[in-house]
Amino acid sequence: MDRRVQRTRLAVHQALIALMLEKGYDAITVQDIIERANIGRATFYAHYQHKEDLLRSGLKDLRKQLLGYQRAALAKAGSARERSLGFSPALFEHAYSHRDTYQAIVGRRSGAIVLGEMRAMLAELVRDDLKAVPPAKGVLELPRGAVVEFVVGALMSILTWWLDQKASIPPHEADAIFRRVAVNAIFE
Amino acid sequence: MDRRVQRTRLAVHQALIALMLEKGYDAITVQDIIERANIGRATFYAHYQHKEDLLRSGLKDLRKQLLGYQRAALAKAGSARERSLGFSPALFEHAYSHRDTYQAIVGRRSGAIVLGEMRAMLAELVRDDLKAVPPAKGVLELPRGAVVEFVVGALMSILTWWLDQKASIPPHEADAIFRRVAVNAIFE
DNA sequence: CAGCTATTGAACATTGTGTTCAGTAACGTA
């Protein structure tokens, strides 16, 4: 790929992340982005149609990685309880080493589109994952759709809370908290 | 209060809800609102500073009602398990009878500010509520902040899922689903 | 080096914002 294209794309993506952390996705204008990335207006529109288009292209990379984690987790052995939502430890590790990016995506300043896309991505992961889990037997049969939404909500909540924390809790501990509340709800 | 003011405020609020259901909060312009509400531009800005200002004023009413539900629930008798998050049945009932409004606020088309405000409101409720609940004893001590975020996330998730459902599930059933996954996580 | 292609910067029409102000209508009260 043309080196100029690479540099432009990188600069724009970095500008977006930085600006999201500073002012939140919604407040960002294309003007802001091209100034920060130091590129011409026409250049931006040669690459992306909208601000949103840029965002989606960034989330595509994230998606690929998450799907990779899931495939790896599904290949592992263990009890059904251990294997369900098996991608979660890797996800928390990943978030830990890309704190800035995750905080920009999932944090308080984020935008509706960002959160919506992230939810959709995670929902896909969780749905696939739960295929292996038999429906919980209890007084109340939980609808599968509700369970998926619930797990995604719990995951995003814990993730947000964890990243906002001053005292840096290690990722495996944050994951343990998530699994304690989410996995409990799924089984029995 | 002046009748003219009342009519203007009502028209504007109704326009907002309708437009949120049609195109989502983010896509709405002040232009849209004043056209739909059929008022002059200057009139809008005489009442509200921004689009966001209008939104917040609408959410204030909701907040009052939710706090009322909580006070009523706290006054009731019952086990700790029953009493915790005791406002939830009333909340689901309320959402059921104001489906449109809730769908506009909490639904897929909503905006980040809307969701953020709603989260904050619910977080306040939940935090107050959980003061009565002793910390769960288990292998892992759950941080209180994490629990609050988790419960709010679960509530919003189940609410969204429920309102999106075609088959109209009765509110008490939706509430049962919520309590089944959320209360379980808090106790034991 | 040659040929291709990405980038530039400036200009443009369009849309929305938030403010101002004089004129008009509707209101509450006496």
Place this chain on the structure above:
DNA sequence: TACGTTACTGAACACAATGTTCAATAGCTG
């Protein structure tokens, strides 16, 4: 009912951002 007060109107305004166009220029790949 009549009066004084207050809210609404509609038009105009400066400003900021959007997304497009195009000729000129710079940088890349082979």
